Amino acid sequence: MGLVEQTLAAIAPLDLVVRRDVSARLDSLTKPAGSLGYLEDLVLQYATIRHDSAARFGGGALMVFVADHGVANAAVSAYPKAVTAEMLRNIGAGGAAISVLARSFGYQLLVTDVGVETDTSISPLPSVRYRRVGAGTHNFLDGPAMSLEETRQALEIGIETTREAAAGGATLVGIGEMGIANSTSAAALLAALTGLEPRRLVGRGTGLDDVGLERKIGVVGAALQLHREFFKDGLQTLAALGGFEIAAMTGACLAAAAYNLPMVIDGFIATAAAAIAQSIRPGLSDYMFFGHRSAEAGHSIVLEMMGARPILDLGMRLGEGTGAALAMKTIESALALFHQMATFTSAEVSGKLE
Incomplete structure (x- = not known):
């Protein structure tokens, strides 16, 4: 087994x-x-x-998984792929929003390079965990984003990271990500899972203009046509359209439930991972909190379909686990009252x- x-x-x-x-x-x-x-x-x-x-509340841990996506080559993001590696360094150096929140709240911050295109482990930061499956996924317009073996490897990284969080004393975990073009992957996954039209789920991500948004919608539609034979199985859907960090978050969701760890799902991309986890293990959403309602177009639709009530609604769309962190502090405050x-x-x- x-x-x-x-x-x-x-x-x-x-x-x-x-x-x-x-x-x-x-x-x-x-x-x-x-x-x-x-x-x-x-x-x-x-x-x-x-x-x-x-x-009892023993502490919080924020798990942030970082990876690149081959579909970024289809011009679906307002930022270049290089930003993923640059932001990984920024998070590791303590300068990103999630770094500030984790430090302010006293939470563990487990940042994992699951597959950034630029191998930053050559000049490693001590605060970054290097568990690279590959140098970014394949472009899912050309074939599956990941092999099933790569998908399982990324799932296991998420499971092992959650185990480390629990071993470090966490009784509440937040699940987040960073990766250029991963909102495209998330929209494709959610469209495959829900049967909704891409136009209802695809958003502007990091700030696409109208032309870029239409291109992104077209990319997701083309990917759904190409890979539709895989959509009867959650794992194969994840392999076809997902990313290393999305698969790692999916594994983290499964592991959090197994370790009796309440998990806080961050935003749109993390919700795609949560939905995949739910498809693999029905009923898993009972073990989840949804940190906030993202400003990304399709998030409200998916939350409603999952019967999920977000804790916060602040118009955020940053990712990194920032919405999860703020929601975790709300849960911690509720426990203090109790x-x-x-x-x-x-x-x-x-x-x-x-």
Whole structure:
């Protein structure tokens, strides 16, 4: 049995007894029942995934997977592919938005080069993990983006990274990415999974103009026609249209559920990975939080189809796991309220009139 199969076999059902106990504790706190709104739901879901009535918080970890895409050669991004390697160095040096948030919140930051075209491991940064599957994917207009072997390798990198986060004490993980042209790959994956027209899912990404947007829509449509024979199977769909970092995020989603780690999915691209994970293991979305509603065109549509409620709606479309990080802090705040608020009994506050 391979690592992916072992991980799938380790996913346990959610603990509904824990949910009942946590709900009773929430109702005992010095507030009208339900008055903390969605924050109470966050605590309930967190504790249920953790199998922990005390809903203990041990720390957060942000996992950011970085890779290049062959389809960038089709002029689907406003930025050149070189930016992927440059941003990897920036994240590793502590200058990117996700670096600042991780430092500010005290979260682990696990940055992994899964397949950047430029091999930056020649001059390595100590804060970057080099687990390269290849120097970027193939252009999926010419054939599958990845072989099945490469796809499995990337999935396993995501699984192993999640294991490291758990070993480092994390009880909550955020899943994010960076890679020029990966919004094209994400849109293609989501179109294949949902059957929606590319025009409903393809967005401007890093800032395409109208001409660039139409070109990107055409590229996704052509890829769907070329690879439609693979769309009955989640793994083959991922191999045909995905990226190394998207596959790694998919593996991270599977592993987080197996390790009873509540996971926060970042934006549009991370949601594509989450949707693939859900197709591989139905019901996996019960183990997920969705960090925010991205400004990318198709994100709201996909969230609605998945029955997902994003924690934040800030008009963000940066990626890197930034939306996940901010949402994790919201979850952490909800847990602090759960742990530190007095009960009606302990504070000697009168309860609701019968």
